[in-house]
Each structure stands twice: as C-alpha cells, then as structure tokens.
Amino acid sequence: xxxxxxxxxxxxxxxxxxxxxxxxxxxxxxxxxxxxxxxxxxxxxxxxxxxxxxxxxxxxxxxxxxxxxxxxxxxxxxxxxxxxxxxxxxxxxxxxxxxxxxxxxxxxxxxxxxxxxxxxxxxxxxxxxxxxxxxxxxxxxxxxxxxxxxxxxxxxxxxxxxxxxxxxxxxxxxxxxxxxxxxxxxxxxxxxxxxxxxxxxxxxxxxxxxxxxxxxxxxxxxxxxxxxxxxxxxxxxxxxxxxxxxxxxxxxxxxxxxxxxxxxxxxxxxxxxxxxxxxxxxxxxxxxxxxxxxxxxxxxxxxxxxxxxxxxxxxxxxxxxxxxxxxxxxxxxxxxxxxxxxxxxxxxxxxxxxxxxxxxxxxxxxxxxxxxxxxx
Numbered sequence: 436x437x438x439x440x441x442x443x444x445x446x447x448x449x450x451x452x453x454x455x456x457x458x459x460x461x462x463x464x465x466x467x468x469x470x471x472x473x474x475x476x477x478x479x480x481x482x483x484x485x486x487x488x489x490x491x492x493x494x495x496x497x498x499x500x501x502x503x504x505x506x507x508x509x510x511x512x513x514x515x516x517x518x519x520x521x522x523x524x525x526x527x528x529x530x531x532x533x534x535x536x537x538x539x540x541x542x543x544x545x546x547x548x549x550x551x552x553x554x555x556x557x558x559x560x561x562x563x564x565x566x567x568x569x570x571x572x573x574x575x576x577x578x579x580x581x582x583x584x585x586x587x588x589x590x591x592x593x594x595x596x597x598x599x600x601x602x603x604x605x606x607x608x609x610x611x612x613x614x615x616x617x618x619x620x621x622x623x624x625x626x627x628x629x630x631x632x633x634x635x636x637x638x639x640x641x642x643x644x645x646x647x648x649x650x651x652x653x654x655x656x657x658x659x660x661x662x663x664x665x666x667x668x669x670x671x672x673x674x675x676x677x678x679x680x681x682x683x684x685x686x687x688x689x690x691x692x693x694x695x696x697x698x699x700x701x702x703x704x705x706x707x708x709x710x711x712x713x714x715x716x717x718x719x720x721x722x723x724x725x726x727x728x729x730x731x732x733x734x735x736x737x738x739x740x741x742x743x744x745x746x747x748x749x750x751x752x753x754x755x756x757x758x759x760x761x762x763x764x765x766x767x768x769x770x771x772x773x774x775x776x777x778x779x780x781x782x783x784x785x786x787x788x789x790x791x792x793x794x795x796x797x798x799x800x801x802x803x804x805x806x807x808x809x810x811x
Contacts, residue, residue: 464706464720464757466781471753471765472688473500475508477778479771481569484537487660487692488514489769490748491544491795494690495553495634497752498797501686502633510554512561512569513625514544516609517551522662523582523601531586534662537575541690541748541795542641542665549636551612552625558616561609574608640801640811643667643793644675646735651808656793658745667793672731674805676788679751679764682800689751690795691766693782694743697790702768705776709785723759729788737789745792755781 474497480489488511499505518539526535547553561569581600584590590597615624623631648654653666670678679689694700699708704720709727727733737743753765763781772778798811 464704464781466705466755466757466763468765469754469756469762470683472683472686473497474688474750474752474767475500475506477767477772478511478769479568480511480769481771483515483569483571484575485511485515485539485569485571486748486769487539487541488512488544490692490750491541491690493750493767493769494541494688494795495544495548497688497750498634499632501688505632507632508556510556510559510561512609513551513554513559513612514539514547515571516559516561516605516612517547518543518663519578519605520598520601523578524598525662526582527585527591531583534659535579535582537571538660539662540656540658540660540665540692540745540793543663545636545639545795546663548629548634552627552629553632553634554613554616554625554628555618558613558618559610563607563610571608574604577604577608638798639795640798640809641665641667641793641795642670642675642678644670644672644731644734644791645738646731647739658792660745668809670805672729672734672788675791676784678796678801678805679787679794681802682796683751683754683764685800687797687800688753690748691751691764692745692748692792692794693787694745694790694792695747696744697786699786700790702770702774702780705774705780706763707766707780707782707786707790709783709789724757724761724783726783726785727789729785734789743790743792749780751782751794757781 475493478489478493480486492509492511496507496509499507515537522535526533581597585597615622618628643656648669650669650671653668655661655664656667682689697709698716699710699719701720706720708719708724709729710719711725711727749769750767751764752767755763755765757763761783763783764787766780766782768778768780770778798806
C-alpha cells in the first residue's frame with residue numbers, strides 16, 4: 436500500500452525551487468504551500484503518450500481518498516488498453532482522417548470507468564514482457580502501421596479479422612484486461628471495484644472556456660486528442676478560474692489539460708509562468724515574475740492562432756505562494772520525481788488562465804450559482 440505523498444507538503448514550511456546554471460550560480464524562488472489536498476504518489480508515464488490516463492487516474496485516486504478515505508493505487512494502463520481498441524476502430528471508420536496517436540483526454544478515462552470499471556495496479560500493471568518501465572514506442576508504431584494498412588487495402592470491407600490482430604498487439608504489449616481479481620482478500624470485478632470505491636462517472640464534469648462557442652452551453656472541443664468527440668461545458672474565463680479556486684479550497688482536486696510548450700513552463704525549475712515579453716529565459720526563474728494579464732480575448736487569440744495547443748495533462752492538487760505573495764496552483768506531473776520538487780510544479784494563475792485547455796472536476800466542487808447555470 437502506497438503512502439499518501441501529500442504528507443510531505445502538508446506543513447506550511449517553505450519549499451524551495453532552485454535554478455541551476457552551468458556556472459553553478461543559484462537563485463531561489465521560495466514557495467509556501469497554502470493548500471494540499473489528499474492525493475497519491477508521483478508516477479512516471481515513461482516512454483508513452485498516456486499522460487491523459489496518468490493524470491485522470493491520479494485524480495480518481497484523490498477522489499477515493501476524499502470520498503471513502505481509502506488509499507488505493509489504481510491502474511493507469513487499463514485506460515489505453517481499453518480505449519486503443521476504440522480509437523483504431525474510429526480511425527478506420529473515419530478513413531484515417533482523425534488522430535490515431537496515443538494521446539487522449541480525461542473524459543476517455545472517465546468513459547472507461549463508466550463502461551468497464553476500474554482496477555488496482557496490483558491487478559493490472561501493464562507490464563507483460565518483464566519490463567520495469569513503460570515504453571510504447573513499438574506498440575504505437577505497430578498500431579499505426581496496421582491501421583493504415585486496413586484502410587489502404589480496404590480490409591474492413593470484406594471482414595473484421597484485422598481486429599483480432601489489434602487485440603493481439605494490445606494483449607502482447609499491455610496485457611489482457613482482467614474480468615475479476617482479488618484485492619485485500621475480497622474478489623471484485625472492475626465494475627464492483629469502481630462501486631466499492633464510491634466512484635460514479637456521472638459525477639464528473641468537463642469544463643473549458645473559449646469564446647468561439649456560446650457560454651453556458653456544451654460543445655465538442657476542437658483539439659486533436661479529442662478523437663472521441665467529448666463535450667465540454669463552456670464557462671467565461673473568470674468563472675472557469677473561480678471553479679478551480681472553489682474546488683481546491685473545499686478539498687477537491689482537478690484533472691488539468693494544458694499547453695506545456697511555452698518558454699515559461701519548466702519542469703526542471705518546478706514552475707510554469709506566463710511572462711511579459713521580451714524576457715531572457717535564463718533569468719525567468721530567478722527574479723520576481725512579471726506576467727501577462729490574461730483576458731478572455733487574449734486567451735481566445737492564442738487558441739485561434741495555435742499559440743495555445745493541447746499538449747499534456749496533469750493533476751492540480753492544491754495551491755502555493757511565492758515570497759512576493761503571488762498565488763500558484765500546486766500541480767502533480769507524471770514525469771517521475773526528476774526535479775527538485777519531486778515531480779511537482781507551481782503553476783501561476785496567469786499561466787492557468789492563459790494556457791489551460793480544459794479541466795475535470797467533481798460536480799459538487801462547483802460553486803452553487805454556476806452549478807445552477809449548468810443545470811446539475
């Protein structure tokens with residue numbers, strides 16, 4: 436049983452992000468953790484494009500802690516194993532005119548939970564060839580090659596034998612999905628285990644904030660990884676951020692999808708900033724931040740021009756502040772404990788406002804007035 440990693444940050448002691456240079460000169464950003472909600476330990480997605488699963492599974496682990504006070508290590512690889520079958524089928528049906536790579540969004544993992552259930556890591560690790568680290572490079576290449584061959588040769592017109600090959604690939608590289616398993620001395624199915632943990636897929640809402648669709652309505656978010664055509668409820672930016680702040684303050688966490696291609700996003704430096712140009716990157720993380728004041732209009736312009744892209748999903752678990760009093764979102768990444776913050780980052784409010792693509796929260800985390808507007 437894993438230990439709750441939030442314990443290492445529970446105090447209000449100062450956490451330090453150290454900035455290193457080749458000359459070994461160091462400056463310090465000083466962070467104080469303000470809020471740190473219960474969640475599990477940092478994982479490493481390794482050589483896979485499955486951040487969407489790692490982030491959402493971490494979010495669901497936090498939900499079991501909040502709902503049932505249970506510390507459980509859930510399988511991240513159940514979601515790609517289940518959804519890759521659907522993704523290949525959809526890719527063929529759309530004649531190759533949609534995303535096929537390993538990426539996805541949180542609603543894909545929520546859909547797996549709805550249709551299949553959840554299983555613990557101990558019942559389905561995704562390691563089938565004696566590995567200790569994930570590497571899906573070969574699997575991704577095989578899936579792409581076989582899918583394109585099906586379209587090129589029109590194999591789907593005569594029979595569906597090719598689907599057997601897809602399932603064989605997934606079984607070989609990720610493993611066969613379990614139909615039942617034992618956990619803490621009790622037998623479960625994926626469905627019954629989900630119910631045992633108090634997880635209800637209908638309790639989770641997908642949110643975004645873009646002006647090219649009406650606010651207070653839902654639309655299919657136009658990013659390549661939304662291959663399954665998930666619907667996102669559209670809120671004005673200030674209300675969107677209010678949801679995040681209200682959720683965290685009240686003990687909830689957030690599955691977060693964002694652009695991480697910006698110069699101000701630095702896993703090494705434990706931070707994400709949205710600085711005013713011009714700036715020197717080498718000085719960005721060693722001085723008081725001067726950040727862009729993000730508006731609905733500036734956010735929209737960046738999305739329309741592809742300056743904001745859908746890159747990576749993470750798990751927001753709390754808040755922190757720097758020595759100048761600026762507030763940040765304490766964010767758990769899935770790249771292992773490879774930075775001085777042991778896998779965490781401090782994401783500025785400006786970065787969140789400008790570079791968030793979408794997020795998932797429990798419906799009870801919504802402020803009541805916003806929940807009423809959404810009709811839930």
